[in-house]
Amino acid sequence: MSTGTPLLELEGVSKRFGPVQALDRVDFAVHAGxxxxxxxxNGAGKSTMVKTIAGIHAADEGTIRFDGQQVSISKPQDAxxxxxxxxxxxxxxxxxxxxxxxxxxxxxxxxxxxxxxSRQLDEARMEHQTGELLSNLAVTxxxxxxxxxxxxxxxxxxxxxxxxxxxxPKVVLLDEPTAALGVAQTAQVLNLIRRxxxxxxxxxxxxxxxVDVFEVADRIFVLRLGKAAGEFAAxxxxxxxxxxxxxxxxxxxxxxxx
Amino acid sequence: MSEGVRTxxxxxxxxxxxxxxxxVLIGLALIWAIFQFENDRFLSAQNLTxxxxxxxxxxxxxxxxxxxxxxxxxDLSVGAVSGLAAxxxxxxxxxxxxxxxxxxxxAVAVGMAIxxxxxxxxSRFVVPxxxxxxAGLLAWQGALLQVLGSTGSINLTDPKITGLxxxxxxxxxxxIIAAVVVAGYxxxxxxxxRRRVAAGLESQSxxxxxxxxxxxxxxxxxxxxIFNSDRGMPLAVLILLAFVVGMEFVVKRTGFGxxxxxxxxxxxxxxxxxxxxxxxxxAVFGIAGTMAAIGGIMAASRLLAVNQxxxxxxxxxxxxxxxVIAGTSLFGGRGSVWTALMGALVIGSISNGMDLLALSSAxxxxxTxxxxxxAVLVDAIARQQxxxxxxx
Numbered sequence: 186m187s188t189g190t191p192l193l194e195l196e197g198v199s200k201r202f203g204p205v206q207a208l209d210r211v212d213f214a215v216h217a218g219x220x221x222x223x224x225x226x227n228g229a230g231k232s233t234m235v236k237t238i239a240g241i242h243a244a245d246e247g248t249i250r251f252d253g254q255q256v257s258i259s260k261p262q263d264a265x266x267x268x269x270x271x272x273x274x275x276x277x278x279x280x281x282x283x284x285x286x287x288x289x290x291x292x293x294x295x296x297x298x299x300x301x302x303s304r305q306l307d308e309a310r311m312e313h314q315t316g317e318l319l320s321n322l323a324v325t326x327x328x329x330x331x332x333x334x335x336x337x338x339x340x341x342x343x344x345x346x347x348x349x350x351x352x353x354p355k356v357v358l359l360d361e362p363t364a365a366l367g368v369a370q371t372a373q374v375l376n377l378i379r380r381x382x383x384x385x386x387x388x389x390x391x392x393x394x395x396v397d398v399f400e401v402a403d404r405i406f407v408l409r410l411g412k413a414a415g416e417f418a419a420x421x422x423x424x425x426x427x428x429x430x431x432x433x434x435x436x437x438x439x440x441x442x443x
Numbered sequence: 444m445s446e447g448v449r450t451x452x453x454x455x456x457x458x459x460x461x462x463x464x465x466x467v468l469i470g471l472a473l474i475w476a477i478f479q480f481e482n483d484r485f486l487s488a489q490n491l492t493x494x495x496x497x498x499x500x501x502x503x504x505x506x507x508x509x510x511x512x513x514x515x516x517x518d519l520s521v522g523a524v525s526g527l528a529a530x531x532x533x534x535x536x537x538x539x540x541x542x543x544x545x546x547x548x549x550a551v552a553v554g555m556a557i558x559x560x561x562x563x564x565x566s567r568f569v570v571p572x573x574x575x576x577x578a579g580l581l582a583w584q585g586a587l588l589q590v591l592g593s594t595g596s597i598n599l600t601d602p603k604i605t606g607l608x609x610x611x612x613x614x615x616x617x618x619i620i621a622a623v624v625v626a627g628y629x630x631x632x633x634x635x636x637r638r639r640v641a642a643g644l645e646s647q648s649x650x651x652x653x654x655x656x657x658x659x660x661x662x663x664x665x666x667x668x669i670f671n672s673d674r675g676m677p678l679a680v681l682i683l684l685a686f687v688v689g690m691e692f693v694v695k696r697t698g699f700g701x702x703x704x705x706x707x708x709x710x711x712x713x714x715x716x717x718x719x720x721x722x723x724x725x726a727v728f729g730i731a732g733t734m735a736a737i738g739g740i741m742a743a744s745r746l747l748a749v750n751q752x753x754x755x756x757x758x759x760x761x762x763x764x765x766x767v768i769a770g771t772s773l774f775g776g777r778g779s780v781w782t783a784l785m786g787a788l789v790i791g792s793i794s795n796g797m798d799l800l801a802l803s804s805a806x807x808x809x810x811t812x813x814x815x816x817x818a819v820l821v822d823a824i825a826r827q828q829x830x831x832x833x834x835x
Contacts, residue, residue, distance in 0.1 A: 281776035291716030
C-alpha cells in the first residue's frame, strides 16, 4: 500500500439528501500510482461519493485535500481544474462522431485564423495526438476515423477513459467501467486501468464486480449505508471478507481486514 | 487501415446509407434519364439552365434547414421568413427608396433576428422547435401581409436586385470562373494531403486524389459548357454554390460545426464536454433565418416581385424535403450542406420534368410527396440497420 501524502484525501465528508444520510463522515484517500476499488451495495453511497469528488454535489461537511492542500470542490469545473477526471457509466460519447472528434470534443485544436467561423480545425494534429495517446495506452481501435457508435462496448469505454486523460489529470474516477462488457473486453479495460497506474495516476474504480476489483485494485474500500465499512489490501484479503463488509454480516471480518 | 478493411468499410457504408450521396446521384441520373426519354428537351442547355435558376432560392433556404436538421430539430418558419424578408427588402427599396444593398442587408438582418428569437425561445423554455416555428410560420405570414400593405404586391425594378437571378456571364468570364474553381479545388486537395503527410498520418493515395480532382474538373467543365451554350453562367448559381461550399466548410471544418454535430448526436455529452449547447442552438436557428432571408431575396429577384404568396405554397416543404431526400437525417447528427443542393436538384428536376410533360399540379404534388416519403423511409431503414449493428 502506498505511503506518503495522498493525492486526494477525504476527511469526515458527509452528504445528506433530505432525510437520507448518503455519506456519513467518510475518510478516504488515494495515492499516486494506486488503484482503489470502491465497492458497496446499491445505495451504499458510492455514486454520491464520486459525485462529491467530481463536483456534482458539494459536500455538507468534512474536508477534501488535494496534494496535501485543502480545496473546495463545489462545481465540476473545480474538480477538472484540480486534475480530477471522471468517466461516468454512460460514457457521454457522441456516437455520430469519430474517435478523434470525441476525444477532442469541447477542446478542439484549431489552426490560427480570424473569427471563430473561419478558424479551421487542425484535424491532422488532433489525429496525430489521438494516435499517440491510444498507442501509449495500448488501446487498439480499427480506425481513428470510425464512428464511435460502430465500436464495441470495451472500445467505447477505452475511448472514454482516453478522453479523460487529455486534460492531464492526476486522479481518474471510473464509474462501473466493466459493467455490461464481455470477458475479453473486460480484460482490455482492466489492462487500461493498469496502465493508468503505471502513469502514476490515482485511480478510483467503482464496481459491482468483485472479481474485476480483485483483479485490478491495490486497495478495496467498502461503503455501507453511507459509512466506511472496511478497507482491505487486495493482496491479503479474500472475497468473503469483502462481501461480509459490504453486507454488514460479521463485523469481525472488518477488524481482521484492518 | 488495411485495404481489405477499407473495402469492407465501404460496402458497409453503402448498405447502411452513409454513402447517401452516391444513392442520390444514382436517383438523379435515373430521373434525368426518364424525363429525357419522355421529352428530349429536358437535357437541353436551356432547360438545364432554367432548372438551376429554379432551384437557387430553395437550395439557399435548404442550407439553413440542413443546420437545423443536424441538431435533430426542425424549422417550419423558413418559408414565411423568406417571404417576409423579401417584402422588407421590396418595401425599403421601392417604397422608401433605400439603396438596394442596404435594403438587402436589412432583409437579411430581419431573417437573422427572427431565427435568433425563435432559437432563444426554443432553447430557453425547452419548447419543441416544431411548435415555436409553427407559431412563427403563422406570425411571419401575417407580418408579410402587414408589411406589403394594401397593394399586396410590389414589383422590383432596381437592377442590382433583379440582377441577382437574371445576370449571366459571358463565355470568357464563365471559363475564367471555371478555371478558378478547378484550380482552387486542386490546391485544397494538395494542401490537405501535405498537412496529413507532414503530421505523419496516412493520407489518401495520389491516385485517389487524382480521381477526385478529375471528377470535379469534368463536372465543372461540362456545366460551364452547358451554361455557355445557353445564356451563360448564371450569377444565381454561383451564389448558391458559394454558400454551399462556405457553409459546408463551417459545419465540417470548424469547431462551431463540430459542436453542431455533437449537440445533434448527444446533447448531454456535448454539455458535459463544456460546449454551450443553447448557444449552439440559438446560432443554428439564426443561420436558418439568415439563409431563409437570402433565399427569399433570390426568389423575389427571379420573380421580379414580392406578393402575398411569397414564401408560401410548397416552398417550405420542398426546402425541408430536399436535404432529407439527399441524405441529411431527420434524427440529427448526420448530413452535409451538399444535400441542400442535391436535394433541391432532385426535387427541382422532378418538378421541371413534369412541367415539360405538362402534367397537372395534382400529379406533381403526389409524385413529390411519394419521393419524400421514400427518402424518409430510406433514412429510417438506414438508422435501424445502424442500430441493428450496434450503432446508434
